[in-house]
C-alpha cells in the first residue's frame with residue numbers, strides 16, 4: 001500500500017503530520033495520490049491529498065472521480081452534509097490545528113457596528129470552529145490607539161506569547177485586519193525556541209484570512225471556487241513581504257535591491273497574472289449564469305431574496321417552505337452558493353425564493369467585492385426577506401450589519417420584509433411578538449416549528465401586490481403569452497376583446513410592466529413600477 005505524508009497545511013483537519021494510505025495515480029508531471037477509504041488513523045476521515053494534477057491531464061478526470069467517490073463516502077458516513085472540494089474533513093478534535101484568539105477595540109472609537117468586543121471574539125471562535133480549528137483560548141484588549149507595529153500593546157503580546165507556549169498553539173487569529181508589517185512582527189515575536197533548541201514557528205492570521213479559508217473549504221460551484229481563489233489572491237498580494245524578508249537579511253542591506261525584494265516583485269507579478277486569469281475565467285462562468293438569470297427574468301415570477309446574518313436560519317426557512325434540501329446546520333457560513341426554489345402563494349400566485357450567502361459584521365471588503373455576483377441574486381430580487389435570529393443576544397447588531405451590507409449593495413430602496421426567526425428559542429416570545437406587531441412588515445416566525453409561516457407568506461403576497469402597478473395595455477393576439485403572464489402574475493381588473501387585440505386593465509408586477517412597455521403595448525400607467533409605496537422601513541434597525 002502506498003503511503004503519503006500529508007502536512008496539516010495540505011489537509012487542515014489532520015493535525016501535524018500523518019502518514020495515510022493512498023491510491024497512487026500517475027498524472028502528468030508526477031504522481032498524485034488519492035487517500036484510500038480504509039486504514040485511516042483513528043478519528044481521521046477521508047481527506048484529499050494536496051498533490052497537484054494538471055487539469056489537462058487525462059488522469060485528472062480519474063483523480064476527480066476518485067475524489068468524488070471519497071466525498072460521497074464521507075457524506076454517507078456523516079449524513080447529507082455539504083462540503084467543499086478538497087475539504088471533506090472531520091478530524092478527531094484533539095488533532096485539529098490549535099489556535100488562540102485575540103480581539104481588540106479602540107477606546108472611544110465610534111464603532112461601525114454595535115457588536116461588543118467580547119461577542120465579536122466569541123463569533124471569531126465560532127468561525128474558527130467552522131474552519132475545523134480547535135480554539136485553545138482567547139484574550140481581549142481595550143486600546144487607547146492601535147500599536148503601529150503589533151496592533152496590540154507590547155504587554156499583551158508578551159501575554160499572548162506565554163499562552164501560545166503553554167497551550168502549544170500553532171496559529172494566533174486576530175479579530176481585526178492586520179497590516180502586513182503587523183503580521184510579520186507578531187509572527188516574529190510570538191515564535192519561540194523550544195526546549196529542544198528548535199524554533200517553534202507560530203502563524204498569525206486575521207479574521208479575513210479565516211473567513212476566506214472557510215469559504216475555500218465550502219465553495220461548491222465553479223463560480224464560488226473561482227471567487228474565493230480571486231479573493232485569496234487579492235488578499236495575498238499586499239501581504240507578500242513576509243515570505244521573503246529572510247533573503248534580504250542573507251544578502252545584506254545597501255542600495256541595491258535585496259534578493260528578497262526582487263523575489264517579491266516576481267511573486268507579485270505572478271499573483272497579478274493569476275488574478276487576471278481568474279477574473280477572465282470567472283467572467284466566462286458568470287456569462288452562463290447571467291444567461292440563466294436573463295431567462296428567469298423573462299418569466300415574470302417575482303423573486304424574493306432571502307438575506308440575513310450567517311446562521312440566522314435562512315436555509316432552514318427555505319427548506320421548510322419548499323423542501324429545498326439545502327444544508328442547514330448550526331455553523332457559520334453553511335451556505336455559500338445561492339439556491340432558488342419555486343413557491344406557490346395563496347391565490348395561486350407563484351414566487352421564486354432565493355437563499356443566499358449569509359452576512360457577517362466586519363465582512364471583508366475583498367469578499368463583498370468577490371461575492372458581488374452571488375449577491376446579484378439579491379440585487380435582482382423583487383423583494384427582500386431579511387431573516388433575523390431574534391433569539392441571538394446580538395440580534396440588533398446583526399440586523400444592523402446586514403442592513404449596512406445591503407446599503408453597500410445599493411438595494412436600500414427595495415421592498416423589505418423582516419422575519420424575526422427562532423421565536424421558539426426565545427425566553428419571552430410574547431413580548432417579542434408584541435414588539436413585532438408594532439413594526440411595519442415584521443413577522444415572528446420559526447423556520448424549525450413552522451410557527452408564523454402562513455402569516456409570513458400572506459405578508460409576502462400582500463407586499464408583492466402592494467408593489468404592483470395599475471396599467472392599461474393593448475395586447476395584440478400574437479402576444480398571447482404576455483396576456484397569460486398578466487393573468488398568472490398580476491390581477492386582471494377588466495378584459496375586452498377588440499379587433500386590434502385584447503384591451504386589458506390590470507395591476508401588474510414591476511417586471512411585467514417593463515416588458516409591456518418594452519413591447520410598446522402600454523397605454524396607461526406603469527409610472528411607479530420601481531417603487532414600493534411609502535418606502536418606509538427599508539433601513540430601520542431593530
Ligand SMILES: Nc1nc2c(ncn2[C@@H]2O[C@H](COP(=O)(O)OP(=O)(O)OP(=O)(O)O)[C@@H](O)[C@H]2O)c(=O)[nH]1
Pocket residue numbers: 308309310311312313314315316317327328329330331332333334335336357358359421422423424425445446447448449
Ligand atoms: N430553534 C430554532 N433553530 C433554528 C430555526 N431556524 C434555524 N435554526 C437553526 O439555526 C441553525 C442555522 O440554520 P441555517 O438554516 O443553516 O442558517 P443560515 O442562515 O442558512 O446560515 P448560513 O448558511 O450559515 O448563513 C441550524 O442549527 C438550524 O437548525 C428556528 O426557527 N428555531
Ligand SMILES: [Mg+2]
Pocket residue numbers: 314315316327328334335
Ligand atoms: Mg444557509
